[in-house]
Amino acid sequence: MPLFERLFNFACWLTHDRQAAEDLVQETYVKALKGFPSFQPNTNFRAWIYKILRNTFLTSRTGLKATATVPLDLEGEAEILLTVEETPESILLERSDGQLVQQALEQLPVAYREVLLLCEVEEMSYQEISATLAIPMGTVMSRLSRARKALRSGLRPQFQKG
């Protein structure tokens, strides 16, 4: 099963629930197998299967709930985030055990969380992300930028506490 562990990890981040993630991954493989004849050989397989997983999530009960409270497309909103001062978190990041970053990631709206995970964890190119999320390259860049800012502003109070 190609990308099994990575898809499961991504599904858990989307659903926040292992059982729901298992259902999501299973449904993704079933759909991928069913739709494989329609997959175009010279296109990106990874982007294709992630796209199936994401679309399945968005139409699931959990996905509908997650996107009902926070719009999936946050580009329309101007600067909803505070401008963040650069650097001091770098030293704190070194010392943190990763749990703070996990918590901050969990707090992000799903649109920011997924784009960050695809870029940093899945190490997808902007083009692959664009294909997976079905958004233009320019939107990938602006959304990534906003997601990074949002994560930093989410981490700052955590660091101050620590």
Add this chain to the structure above:
Amino acid sequence: MVCESWKAKLDTYLDGELPEQEMRSFDDHVRACPACSSDALSRVQMKRAIQAAGKRFVPSADFRRRLEQSLTPQPQRSFRLGWMLAAAAGVILVVGTLASTYVASRSGKDQASRDHVFSEIADLHVATLASSSPVDVISTDRHTVKPWFQGKIPFAFNLPELQNSEFSLLGGRMTYLDQTPGAHLIYDVRKHHISVFVFEERALSLKLPARLDEPSSKPLPFNMETWSQGGLRYFVIGDASASDIARLAKLFQAEP
């Protein structure tokens, strides 16, 4: 100030997404500019931290095995579904036949004990709804409610998907019948509350018919369905219409 234009592209540079020539100019600039190199270092650390934190969830070996089994090439889905339906229909037929034979052979004493169980179920339903906190796990998500029962009751059961139905799950709680622990789920349909009780069949000392094919001699003020499936005894009860109760029962019966 000069660095503002560089900084605007710093993330794109670190993601390796700038055109080749621009990447080279950036390399040179970052080496020469302390402000940009410090900023770049901070962003690289953030990227690494996200990468490490993001690789968090590992699938269980059991899930891998189950998934591999389910994806093993099998006959056409429609054929499989048809076969499953036929098998289910066969089981229902056999169970129904056995039940009617069984019910026909029951004595008046058994009828009295059955009535007693049904009264108990109605009491549990009413007493719970009268409580200020009828459910201990409050969720409309079956994937939250089902795991809540782990370790609380000595068996597992499946909850049906309700997305395209008029029912909604309100939550669940533990319950007891005949000194046996069980699950009590509460559903909502058009403002009516319906209780679904699940017990381990063998743990109940009272013997009940596989399905309730004949009305109780003492009519209940509620509509109720009960059946046995996979070693579990289900009761669906509420003041909703008999057809609502039957529809909810069918959703449970369709679960493997």
